[in-house]
Amino acid sequence: MFMPDPSRLRGTSLSRRRMALLGGGLVAGGVALVVLALTVASGAGTGLGLVAGTVLAYSGAVRLVWAARRRKVDLLPWLCLGWLVLLGVAALLAPWLPLPEGRNATVALTEPIYLEPLKYGDHPLGTNGAGLDLLSRAIFGARTSMVISMSAILVGITVGGLIGVVAGFYRKGVDRTIGILTNSVLAVPPLILLIALAAILDPGIRNMSFALALLTIPSMVRIGRANTIAFAQREFVLAARAMGASKARIILRELVPNVAMPLFSIAVVSISALIVAEASLSFLGLGIPQPEPTWGNMISEAQAGNTMEDQPFILIVPGLFLFMTVFSFNLLGEQAQRRWDPRSAKL
């Protein structure tokens, strides 16, 4: 077998040692910049320093991995996955984590209000106007966001996917009826539909999940239907029929496993849309009510008075959580789609 020169790296003229040195230097510089931004700089300088430091450290990390693995690795999906896993574990274990009070304002009466983030050890991300800890609130907010969007997407996939498979398999009248129903749901702007639903349903995790599930069902029906039509023409369906399989068996054993893949990849992308939708509703005061934190109602706290000008971190902390989570889901969803796109399925 051909063994490449171990000191050479693929895709660059730099030697392995030089690449490692460069990467290490960049990481050190980035970290130093971040520390400087947090301790010395003030105002806009802090933000600028943080962003520049992060970018530097990231490009350094890419080079370090390049040197270690001998080939260029796309770190971003791994970072996204890491963030989602970290957030998921924190959200799952939130009640048992040693977090300061984040929900009950009467317990936090003695806590200082509007503490800035990253300056105080016991409130790493600061506190809000009621003295409630922002890290704790963000993690508990992740809990509600995740539970709502995950359950909504699960309901959406199963119900919508099954309806879509049935429509795509039977065609004709069944398909037309289902088509009219899904199109009429799709015709209503999603946010208007959500607001209308919020008006008649009591706000709560279960009803929110239901409303958001209703929102995802039509698109799942369409994707399920389109994929079913494509797969139903493949010969293995005919082969199953020729071995005496019933229609129910063909749907459940031959079609559903195939249609599940593209549905799953769409679901990962849709989760981010649902998180945003849930946050928008909470921001409008139609979602989960205070004091139970969600990212949406945390952001809406920044509306009061001059908060946005005087204590921008009230907006920035939940905003960053929302941004990073949605970004991660989108990026991973895109990868999943590329991986399981039915058009590229050569099997």
Next chain:
Amino acid sequence: MTTPSPVLTEKRSARARGDLLLEVDDLRTVFHTQRGDVAAVDGVSLRLHAGETLGIVGESGSGKSVLGRTVMGLVASGPTTTVTGSVRLDGQDVHALSPRQRRHLWGPKVAMVFQDPMTSLNPVKKIGAHLTEPLRLHQGMDRKAAREQAADLLRQVGIPEPERRLGQYPHELSGGMRQRVVIAMALSCNPELLIADEPTTALDVTVQKQILDLLARLSAERHMAVILVSHDLGAVVGRTDRVAVMYAGRVAETNRTAEVFAHPLHPYSEALLASIPQLDAPPHTWLRAIEGRPPNMAAPPPGCRFAPRCPRAQDVCRTELPELRDPRPAPDGSAHLAACHFPLLTEEDR
């Protein structure tokens, strides 16, 4: 399985007698399309005895695949299709059965091997699942027995390490292997009739021979009747007892395979045979092709369907549809039937 079930023993004895297994009478399959009705199969009659192998040859669009599917009942009367005539499989009229009853024929009575092994296996199901599902469905086997039977089937179709293969997905197997799996699947419920619809078209030439030999071996071992549908005359010769040449939805000529290949009566069969490249032909020999194209099936010519392309065609050919008949009835009763007004008879025949 040491003691065969009573059903299986009964099946075996019926087979051993060489009884009439399949009786197709004046079968017509008409598809109602937007451009008019198309008779893909137009008045075909066939007989097939237990253990016998019948080849159906013809060019693309001659209706041979639709014939196979109609015989099986996969194509049946419905909103877009009308099937007339009768298909009697072991005495049962396939098209008179309810869809549910018909479904119970598929697998234990008649099974099909499809053309493309790349698409006739479900990509997300393991080989084991493909093979055990029909066994559990039709023969009520438990999981363990079905798995053992499945491994045994793979061994019979010549797949090494069958236990390991059961846990693999179709994409992990080569094309020839996959076609063997498809054949094992069709054999799983021990059918009396196997319809192989161009089983080798999608395979390499070297693998084609292996698959055809495998089918011939299995047919002999199990005393199973086989209909081998193919456009490849080379696949049919030597591996079938009888052959039916199809053109434009009708049988043009039928007899024992050796007879048809040695003395074709129909000009179409003759032209088909002449278009096979010969290994012993001198270099730079022109291949003989059949002029023209098959007729538009939505509006077939009134007389013989081959008349527009036939070098021997006369006026009567363009007005009168020839019946399938034996132009020189032999004393031993083996009929060499041809649907032609002017069959290719030699001097001594006349």
